[in-house]
Every structure is written in C-alpha cells, then in structure tokens.
Amino acid sequence: MASLLIVEDDLTFATMLKTWLGKQGFQTDTAGNLSKARRLLDNASYDLVLSDLRLPEGDGLSLLEWMRKRGIAAPFIVMTSYADVQNAVNAMKQGACDYIAKPVQPDMLLEKLRDALPARVAAPPQPAPAPQYLEGKSEAARQLYHYVALVAPTPMSVLINGASGTGKEYVAHRIHQLSKRADKPFVAIDCGAMLKELAASEFFGHVKGSFTGAVSDKTGAFVEANGGTLFLDEVGNLGYDVQVQLLRAIQERKIRPVGSNQEINVDVRLICATNENLQQAIADGEFREDLFHRLNEFTLHMPDLKDRGEDILLFANFFLDQANRELERNIVGFDAAASEALLDYPWPGNLRELKNVVKRATLLAQDTVIHKPDLGGPFDAGRQDNPANPDALLPLHDKDSERERIVQALEAARHNKARAARLLGIDRKTLYNKIKAYGIPL
Numbered sequence: 001m002a003s004l005l006i007v008e009d010d011l012t013f014a015t016m017l018k019t020w021l022g023k024q025g026f027q028t029d030t031a032g033n034l035s036k037a038r039r040l041l042d043n044a045s046y047d048l049v050l051s052d053l054r055l056p057e058g059d060g061l062s063l064l065e066w067m068r069k070r071g072i073a074a075p076f077i078v079m080t081s082y083a084d085v086q087n088a089v090n091a092m093k094q095g096a097c098d099y100i101a102k103p104v105q106p107d108m109l110l111e112k113l114r115d116a117l118p119a120r121v122a123a124p125p126q127p128a129p130a131p132q133y134l135e136g137k138s139e140a141a142r143q144l145y146h147y148v149a150l151v152a153p154t155p156m157s158v159l160i161n162g163a164s165g166t167g168k169e170y171v172a173h174r175i176h177q178l179s180k181r182a183d184k185p186f187v188a189i190d191c192g193a194m195l196k197e198l199a200a201s202e203f204f205g206h207v208k209g210s211f212t213g214a215v216s217d218k219t220g221a222f223v224e225a226n227g228g229t230l231f232l233d234e235v236g237n238l239g240y241d242v243q244v245q246l247l248r249a250i251q252e253r254k255i256r257p258v259g260s261n262q263e264i265n266v267d268v269r270l271i272c273a274t275n276e277n278l279q280q281a282i283a284d285g286e287f288r289e290d291l292f293h294r295l296n297e298f299t300l301h302m303p304d305l306k307d308r309g310e311d312i313l314l315f316a317n318f319f320l321d322q323a324n325r326e327l328e329r330n331i332v333g334f335d336a337a338a339s340e341a342l343l344d345y346p347w348p349g350n351l352r353e354l355k356n357v358v359k360r361a362t363l364l365a366q367d368t369v370i371h372k373p374d375l376g377g378p379f380d381a382g383r384q385d386n387p388a389n390p391d392a393l394l395p396l397h398d399k400d401s402e403r404e405r406i407v408q409a410l411e412a413a414r415h416n417k418a419r420a421a422r423l424l425g426i427d428r429k430t431l432y433n434k435i436k437a438y439g440i441p442l
Contacts, residue, residue, distance in 0.1 A: 002117050003027040003044075007037045007051035007063060008079070009442075011416050016333030016369060017050075017104070019317060024110060032415070033442050034058050038066060046074050047117055053080040053091065056417075056432050056442060061091055068095055075116040079104065103368055106330050133170045134318040136311035140303035144171070151298045152178035157250075159235075159295050160273040162302025165352030168273040169233060171300060175271055176229040184228030187221050192234035199242040201258050204249070210259020222255045222266045230268045235295065236276035236287060247291045270295060305347040305354060312354070316342050319355045320370070323362035331365050336419050337372040341379050403438040406431070415442070 004026050008014040014030045021028045029044070031037035034057040041049075049067070051060040064076050078091045078099040091099060097116045100109055135145050151158055152175045160168045169188060176186045194202055201211075205220030221230055232238075238246065249255045250270065254263045272295045281287035305312065317333060324331055334342065338361075347353055361374040372379060406420070413419035421431040435442065 001025060001027050002047045002113075004029070004113070005037065005040055005046045005049045005074075006030045007032075007034075007049065007055065007060065009033060009052065009056055009417050011414060012333075012336045012339065020106060020332045023321065026113075032056075034063055035442075037063055041067065041070075041072055048075045048077065048113065050077045050079065050113075053078050056435065060096075061094060064091065064095055077112060077116060104332075106332055106368055133167070134311075134315055135174075136308055136314055138303075138308040138310040140308050141311055144300065144303065145174070147300055148174055149178060151175065151300075153180060154298075155269060156297040157270045157295050158272070158298050158300060159278075160271065160300045160302060162273070162275060163304055163350055164275050165350035166302040166304060167351050168302055169231065171302065172229070172231040172233075172271045172273065176231075176269075179229065179269065181228045181269060185225050186229045186231065187225035188231040188233060189221050190233045192237045194237075196239045196242075199239060200245055203242070203246065204255040204257050206258035207260045210257075214259070218257075220255065220257060222249060222268055223264060225268045226266050228268065230270055232270065232272045234274060234276075235272040236274040236278055236281055240286070240288070243288045243291050247288060247294060250291075250294050305350045309343065312343055312347075313339055315351060315354055316358055319358040320362060322355075323359040327359070327363055329362050329365070330368075331362050331370055332368050334370045335372070336413075336416050338370050338375060341372050341375060345378065402434065403440065406434055406438065406440060410440070 002025075004021060006014055006017055006021075006028060008017065008030065009032045011032060014032065018028045018030050029040055029046075031040055034055055037049075037051070040046075049063075051063055053060045055063075060076075060078050067074070067076070075097045076095065078096050079102055080099060081102050089099075098112050100112055135141055148171060158172075158175060160171055162168050172188070173186060176182060189202060191199075200206075201214075201218060201220065203220050203222055205218045205223060206214050208214055208217050249266070253266055255266055256263050278287050278292055278296075282289045282292060305315075313334070316339075320331060320333065323329065342354075342357075349356075357375055357377060357379075358370075360376060361370045364376065365371070365374045409420040410417075417431055426434075434440075
C-alpha cells in the first residue's frame, strides 16, 4: 500500500482528499503547515508528497528544497490554481515530478499518482467490499451499540423504539449477527404494509384451498425463521385478532397454518420495532398488554439523527460513496458551506432523509465536491440562525482586539483559513500575515 503525505492548509479540502484517497487504497497523512510536514517527514517514510504551492510559513517549494537537502527522495507533486501554472512549471524545474491544477479532478490525480509512484507501489490494492451500514462514533451511537452487544448473545426478545428512518432494521440485523443464531435465517416482516386479512397467513402460512386465492400451500414467516430471528417492523400496526394469535405462538412455541389441523413446533427469537407509543396504545385498548411484555424483555431506544451531531458528516460521506457507485459519479466530498448546512439542519426524516438529500446532490453536483446549492430542498432558503456563508461576521475594525477576533474566527471556521478570512472580511494572504505577526499557533 502506497503511503502519501498531503500538505494542504485548507482543512476541509485536505480531509476530503484524504478520505477519497483512502478509498482508493492509499495510506494517507495530512499536514496543514510546513512545520508539521517536516515533523512527519522526519518521523516516517512516505512514497510520495502531494503539496499545495501556497502554504503558511512559506510555499511548497521550500518544503521540496528542505526534503532534498535531507536526502528525502520521495516524488513531489504540486497542487496549484490555474493562475499559478507558471509557478508549478518552475517547481518542476526545481525537482517536483508533476503538478495538478485546482480544483483537483480525482481521475487525473489518480493517474498522476500512479505515474509518479515506483512500480512496486503504483497500483494500490483493491479496496475492501463497501460496508452496507455505518454505526457512527457519537456518544449516543456508542451507547446504543454497547447495549446491542450486551443483549445480542442472550435469548431475550428485543423491542426497538425510534422514529422513522433512524435505522431500526439495521440494529435488528446486527443483533442477529452477534447472536448464537447468526448462522440461521433472519426474516423481516413489515407489519405496516401487511393486509389485515392476510396477516395470519403471512405469519403462520396456509394450506391450499383454505380461503379464496389460496391456490397453493404457503410457508409462514415463523417457519421460514425457525431456528433464527424474526423481525417484526412497525409491530404496533397489528390488528387485535392477530395479536392474540401471535401471543399464543410465542407462549407455546407452536403455530398452525391457516386451514390446517397440524401444529408445527417453532423456535424463533423475536425482535420488534415501532415508532408508536405502545404504552398509549395499551391504554387505548389497541394493543395487548400481555403481548407487549412478551415482546419487551429488553428495550433499545434509537436516537434521532439530530442528536448524533458527530455522526452526521460520517453518514453523509457514507451515503455519498453509495450514491457514487449507484449513479456512476466520482464526487469527492462536501465543501465547508455544505458541511455546515448538513450539521445545522434538524433532519426530521433522520437517516432516510439524509440519504435522499446526498443522493440528489451527488446527481446534481457540477464540481468534484458538493456545494450547498447542490443540496437543494430545505437548504435553498438558507439557515435562519447562522447563514452558511456569513461574510465579515467578525470584521477587523479594532487593532487592540484583532488577535482575539482572529482566534475566534479560526475556531468558528474550524481552522479553515479561507473561511476564517471570509468571516473577518479579509483575503487569505492578509490572514496569514496577521497570524504570523501575532504569533497565533496553527
């Protein structure tokens, strides 16, 4: 696996580039300034360095010169704007092996990397199969999957409560995968889409001729899941009569297909999910309390996406990967304004809504990254409380407080220098000069 060092002071762009190259099979580190780049190069060996031409503390050429003086012969590729192509040519004269203009075209960058790398590392290994789901790293996610790991090996029935689109079926799958029944079937039934008249047949099966339309025998979900796990989604939608039959099947571990006189022994673990208040349904006489207690031996509460702030961009990039594959696009990531808009939106539709927004944006994006206008929908009107592009929110007008305001802007922009400069109403070069003059750590 080829190891790369990206030297880029735009944190958002560097992160997107690191993520994309990681998906291509490269091992990648990043440095936002020359000091960190030198430290990394002193402590590790890299197969290639990819550096922006304009950097704090100097430029990419000074890093190249430093590398050559220390005998570091790794290939060096310069990133630069179209206006600085002549400077890139000069960089090649001083030892850079190639340059690429911004905005970076992913396919072109990949081709240049392969050309510059030694033959033994030029072809990165094939990426691992894409994961089908992402659990997240937020505290809410860690607690949820801690409980999943605890309950999965037990025989307890599990009730998963959560709003629509929060990922209840994935959690049910995960419990099954971590259980002692993992090598047995996992059968999912959507109770919300089930016709009341056919519910008993769906659960228990039927024999030919037992009712109009029963032209052949049918195997029910309990038999299909025998030995494994039966997942009942939106269980609160079951009719009262079916609840009675379901309770009997759970208690006696036996089912009788519709129209049959024979009972079949079954052994299934039940996992149910609902976005309804079953306690209220019990009070209203719409759900059996004894069935509720049978299904609710252990309860898991699915957090809303808005309560999983650390996970929003993780899921956005995960859905972007999926959309790229489905739509045959090659979008690298989200720019700073789009990322902030995603973080600030309340996501009433949870993960399902986020997936749809990202897929649409992937289709509409005209650049290698997704910009805020690409998100469309509720993002078109802009944020009410904190605009996504708040130019000069912290303008410099008082020299006595300049340093403090610069620090505030850097923190607000998460150390994205270009965005911090916009917040302050100055250009990036002026910001660099002030950072250096005030000795502000980067």
